Amino acid sequence: MYNDESVLENHHLAVAFKLLQEDNCDIFTNLTKKQRQTLRKMCIDMVLATDMSKHMTLLADLKTMVETKKVAGSGVLLLDNYQDRIQVHTDYHCITCSLH
Numbered sequence: 001m002y003n004d005e006s007v008l009e010n011h012h013l014a015v016a017f018k019l020l021q022e023d024n025c026d027i028f029t030n031l032t033k034k035q036r037q038t039l040r041k042m043c044i045d046m047v048l049a050t051d052m053s054k055h056m057t058l059l060a061d062l063k064t065m066v067e068t069k070k071v072a073g074s075g076v077l078l079l080d081n082y083q084d085r086i087q088v089h090t091d092y093h094c095i096t097c098s099l100h
Contacts, residue, residue: 042086049086058087062088065088
């Protein structure tokens with residue numbers, strides 16, 4: 001049914017988006033097409049990032065991003081683009097999961 005990567009996560013996404021197609025279940029009905037596309041991409045990125053088999057890679061990416069931004073000299077971690085925001089969110093999730 002799903003590809004061999006992130007099977008459970010892909011299943012959760014498929015079920016969630018299928019539920020949104022049912023009567024009175026589309027909580028995003030008032031969004032524009034562009035907003036819906038952006039939200040869908042964000043949901044997919046965040047759910048796929050919860051695949052714990054990718055934990056160490058995500059953690060290394062976060063460390064690299066933080067170190068790169070430190071070298072830039074601002075001293076403040078600016079999350080000024082989509083990829084940085086998603087990365088921090090998903091890495092935070094992975095870190096909190098690993099603590100339990």
